[in-house]
Amino acid sequence: MTSLQAATDAHARPAPKEGPGVEPAEQRRQRLSPDERREQIFACAQRLFAQRPYEDVSATDIASAAGVARGLVNHYFGNKRGLYLEVVRLNSTVPELAVATLPDGTLQERIDASVTWFLDTLENTGGTWLALGSAGMGRDSDLENILVEAENESVERLMDAMGLAGRDEGREQVRAMMRAYAQLARSGAREWLLRKTLSRLQVHTLLSATLLAIVSDAVPALTPAAGPREGPP
Numbered sequence: 001m002t003s004l005q006a007a008t009d010a011h012a013r014p015a016p017k018e019g020p021g022v023e024p025a026e027q028r029r030q031r032l033s034p035d036e037r038r039e040q041i042f043a044c045a046q047r048l049f050a051q052r053p054y055e056d057v058s059a060t061d062i063a064s065a066a067g068v069a070r071g072l073v074n075h076y077f078g079n080k081r082g083l084y085l086e087v088v089r090l091n092s093t094v095p096e097l098a099v100a101t102l103p104d105g106t107l108q109e110r111i112d113a114s115v116t117w118f119l120d121t122l123e124n125t126g127g128t129w130l131a132l133g134s135a136g137m138g139r140d141s142d143l144e145n146i147l148v149e150a151e152n153e154s155v156e157r158l159m160d161a162m163g164l165a166g167r168d169e170g171r172e173q174v175r176a177m178m179r180a181y182a183q184l185a186r187s188g189a190r191e192w193l194l195r196k197t198l199s200r201l202q203v204h205t206l207l208s209a210t211l212l213a214i215v216s217d218a219v220p221a222l223t224p225a226a227g228p229r230e231g232p233p
Contacts, residue, residue, distance in 0.1 A: 038076045041066045045073075046087050050125070054084060085142055091129045092150035094157040102161055107215060108208075114161050115207045119200055122189055130189055155179055162215045170222035177214050184210060 032040060044065035048057045059080045063070040077083035102113050122129060155178045159165050164174055188206050191198040198206070 037068065037072065041068060041073055041076060042083070042087065045083050046091070046125070049084060049087055059083075085146060088143065089146050089150065091125065092147060092154070094154040096157065099157050099161045107163070108212060110161060110163075111208050111211050111215070112204075114158070115204050115211070118185065118207070119189075119192075119204060122193060123200075130186065130193065151179065151182065154182065158182075162211070164215070164219065170219075173222055174219055177218055181207075181211060181214060 041062065045057075045062045048061060048065060057080070059073045060070050062080070062083065063073050066073075073080070073083065077086060098114075098117050102110050105113075155175050156165070158178050158181070159174060167174065185207055188198065188203040192200055192203045
């Protein structure tokens with residue numbers, strides 16, 4: 001083949017697709033460890049599930065966004081459903097690190113730090129948490145169990161962060177208050193990120209003031225002698 005023919009053939013071949021959700025060819029060719037490759041697939045799936053309903057995202061879409069063969073999605077996660085469940089599990093639970101890194105300060109300082117962490121996480125993940133666990137999988141028992149477990153773990157972490165983990169009397173009522181607060185946090189995040197009716201500062205103020213009222217007023221009203229601790233144990 002002459003150099004002219006080679007150049008003509010190269011020009012005739014379509015260029016690799018580039019754009020949102022598609023990595024450049026040099027990145028797709030990059031050698032990654034199994035853990036790094038798995039994390040790459042997970043990150044791409046997380047982004048796609050945040051942008052589109054579950055039923056509108058295919059395993060092929062995820063593989064294409066990650067620059068891998070579709071078989072690798074199945075290799076690491078079983079199938080699209082297994083990958084989705086793992087994305088939901090990770091994004092719906094407050095990690096232990098979020099509590100461990102709170103400042104050893106006043107109740108107000110810990111509340112402000114907790115709300116800041118929550119809003120930072122939502123902003124950094126593009127609001128993934130808000131898009132997950134909704135319609136698309138029907139009445140899936142595994143999904144429901146994950147959401148219930150995530151809520152329970154998050155409530156326990158929030159109680160720990162507020163210095164309420166050690167109380168026994170009225171514990172179920174405190175959990176109920178924290179679950180109600182979690183629903184407010186989700187609603188406030190929707191108003192900020194999706195509906196654009198509230199600013200981040202307004203949501204921060206709403207959530208901080210409400211959590212302070214719960215911990216300082218509502219919880220002590222259950223058992224006045226066992227209010228929240230002002231610092232970590």
